[in-house]
Amino acid sequence: MLFVTMGLELSTDPRHPIQVVARRAGLSADVLRAWERRYGAVTPGRSSSGRRLYSDLDVERLRLIRLAINAGRRIGQVAALDLASLRELVDEDRAAEGSRPRDASTAPDSAERDFVVGAMIAVKACDAGRLRHVLQRAMVTLSPDRFLEQVARPLMGEIGRLWAAGEMSPGHEHMASGVLRQILTQLAALAQPVEGAPHIVVATLALQAHELGAMMVSAVAALEGWRTTFLAGDLPAEEIARVAELTGARAVAVSVTTPAENVSKELERLASLTGDGVALLVGGQAAAGYDDAIRAAGAVSLRDIPSLRAVLQALAVAA
Numbered sequence: 001m002l003f004v005t006m007g008l009e010l011s012t013d014p015r016h017p018i019q020v021v022a023r024r025a026g027l028s029a030d031v032l033r034a035w036e037r038r039y040g041a042v043t044p045g046r047s048s049s050g051r052r053l054y055s056d057l058d059v060e061r062l063r064l065i066r067l068a069i070n071a072g073r074r075i076g077q078v079a080a081l082d083l084a085s086l087r088e089l090v091d092e093d094r095a096a097e098g099s100r101p102r103d104a105s106t107a108p109d110s111a112e113r114d115f116v117v118g119a120m121i122a123v124k125a126c127d128a129g130r131l132r133h134v135l136q137r138a139m140v141t142l143s144p145d146r147f148l149e150q151v152a153r154p155l156m157g158e159i160g161r162l163w164a165a166g167e168m169s170p171g172h173e174h175m176a177s178g179v180l181r182q183i184l185t186q187l188a189a190l191a192q193p194v195e196g197a198p199h200i201v202v203a204t205l206a207l208q209a210h211e212l213g214a215m216m217v218s219a220v221a222a223l224e225g226w227r228t229t230f231l232a233g234d235l236p237a238e239e240i241a242r243v244a245e246l247t248g249a250r251a252v253a254v255s256v257t258t259p260a261e262n263v264s265k266e267l268e269r270l271a272s273l274t275g276d277g278v279a280l281l282v283g284g285q286a287a288a289g290y291d292d293a294i295r296a297a298g299a300v301s302l303r304d305i306p307s308l309r310a311v312l313q314a315l316a317v318a319a
Helices: 018-025 029-039 056-070 083-098 111-124 128-141 144-164 170-189 212-223 237-247 263-274 287-296 305-318
Strands: 002-005 008-011 199-204 227-230 251-255 279-283
Touching: 018 029, 018 056, 029 056, 029 305, 056 083, 056 305, 111 128, 111 144, 111 170, 128 144, 128 170, 144 170, 144 212, 144 305, 170 212, 199 212, 199 237, 212 227, 212 251, 212 279, 212 305, 227 237, 237 251, 237 263, 251 263, 251 305, 263 279, 263 287, 279 287, 279 305
Parallel strands: 199 227, 199 251, 251 279
Antiparallel strands: 002 008
16 A cells, blocks of 8 residues: 655555664664654554564654654654654754754854853863853853753864864863863763663773763763763773673763774674663764764664754663
8 A cells, every 4th residue: 555745655565674664764773662662653564473564654754753853852742743744844843944043042142152152262272260160151051951062062063173173282172171071070960860760881982082972972861861871982892891781781872083993893893792682872973984884783873962862762761
């Protein structure tokens, strides 16, 4: 049977296994099952042997739900919508995103931008006290989400860009990184994990020395109610997997900030050591260059903070 929407013909025949659907929809199998069980996002068929099978229509629904969540919506708000409503919502979010450069939240004179500018002035002056003051004021003024997305993340990006271009000395970069670590640690400490909350281990792979992105992941997870264990940078897969086993982690998140020959093998090794019961999440500035390795490891690629939140929420439900 065919379902026609927006000029597209989508088969309703269940024929795709969960691994294919997860890849096409941009989800992990764990997230897909959680959405299915908790929210009824899709209702798969079954093969003669009892395996889940999904239709083209299911794939499109899941893809649209993911896009809606990446725009900041909650799974509980969108899972029950029909396909037409989902598509309309996603189109509306895209249109709003396209108009954001002149929106108050991102305008050059916005409060968030003022904080970033003030922080960069302190960084360039190598003034740790001033930088700490600016960031603490931003953390008190803004919600945790807006602080992370509109201040900490842009600041980290600008520092990384200047350092890579040779326009910032290692001393300046190390000073700024040290202060940012303190601030992100303070932010994560404000959160209290709920009773029985799942555990996540956050680390950077071997030969990956920059750990601020991983610290941000740890802070986001803490704010989502997870128990977190943050490990220092440059750890081999065996050590990360050992900590995951000792803590009973439900997920492991690793950051890839610099291209390196060992990344693909380390991801493969980590996936093998942690097993199917632990979700593997991969993000960082250089992660996009390893999409094939991430898929081969059965891991979830994290592009931004909203996608991280969506994955954490789904995994928490499934835990």
